[in-house]
Amino acid sequence: MDKHVPDQEQRYLKYLSTLEATRKQYLLDAASHQQQIEQLRSQCQEVVSRVDKEWASFQEHKRAIALYGPNRVGKQVSPALIQEVEQLQAKEDRKQKEVIQVRLENIKLKNKINQFESILRSKEELSEGLHLIDFEQLKIENQTYNEKIEERNEELLKLRKKITNTVQVLTHVKEKLQFIQAENQEQRDRLMQVDALVAQKRDILTKTKQARDSLRIDNLKLKQQCGLLGNKTLLRDFEDKVDATEELQKKLENLKRRHAELTLASKGMVKKIEVAKSSILD
Incomplete structure (x- = not known):
């Protein structure tokens, strides 16, 4: 290993220089x-x-031909024709934009196909030159992926159980919600009935108040018309005055009769005096 250390350092430095040159490039x-x-x-x-x-x-140019072309010489351009031509051109513009978008999408898809084909060719070329070590590495990676897939399957199973429980809870909540909504509807119906009854009672109360006020006004009018009926003292005094008036009326009648009698008597005496005077003179 000691003999190979300088060689490895040289290779390392060579790779570093190659990496730096590659980065610059x-x-x-x-x-x-x-x-x-x-x-x-x-x-x-x-x-x-x-x-x-x-x-x-x-x-x-097309709009001018459509509106003022040879076939329309001497004809008046109507607003309806102008609107129709504008609508057709707007529709043509939309279709043209759609064609452009489709062409761009087609170009993008062709580029992706070319990329995938190049990647596929590179993978095919790479697969031809794979060694046994690469195959073992792929097996290890495949095993790792299988383990991850199993873990994901377990997680999916747990999630499915959670989803099942959640669905059950939601079903129960929906049933409870429907029951509460039915109760709320019943309460609303009762409230509407109570409101109708309150409105009816309010109308009756309003009419009763109006009748009471009318009776009060009539009572005041009757009191004003009655005069002394409601006052016992004044009625008693009025009765006394009436009785006194009647007594005075009777006395007045008696005095009138007495005066008439005295007047008649005085007239008889005057006649007697005159007769006496005439007899004396004779």
Whole structure:
């Protein structure tokens, strides 16, 4: 091993120098490729802008032919025709964009196919030159992958059990939710009935208050019209005054009669005096 140490160091240093040269070449190639990409992008943008201009000019030319072509000489261009032509051109633009996208997708798929074919060819070439050590390494990796697959299968089984339990829980929750929703519906129905009853009672109460107010107003009017009916003292005094008035009326009648009698008596006396005077004079 001691004899091989300097040789290994030389090989290591050689590989390091080769790696450094490869890295520098990679950076140079990357810069060159980036510059080429920028140039190609600029050229592509120019081509795209030129194509867009040509397409817009072509669309305008077609629009002019459709609206003012030889077949339409002397005819008036209607707004409906203009709208129809614009709709057709818009539809054609959409279809053209779809064709462009499909072509780009086709190019990308072709490039992927070429990449896969190159990878497949490289793998086929690599498989021809595989050694026994590589085969054993692949067997070990395959065994590792099989163990990982078994672990994943166990995890999947656990997940399936969890999913089953979750589904059961969800089913129970759904049933409970349906039961609660049914109860809520019943409560809503009861609440609607109570609201209807409250509204009815409120209407009755409003009408009762209105009737009470009407009766109160009528009572006040009747009290105003009754006068002394509600006051016992004034009624008693009024009765006394009526009785006194009646007594005074009776006295007045008696005095009137007495006055009439006295008047008649005085008139008889006057006549007697006059008769006496006339007899004396005679």
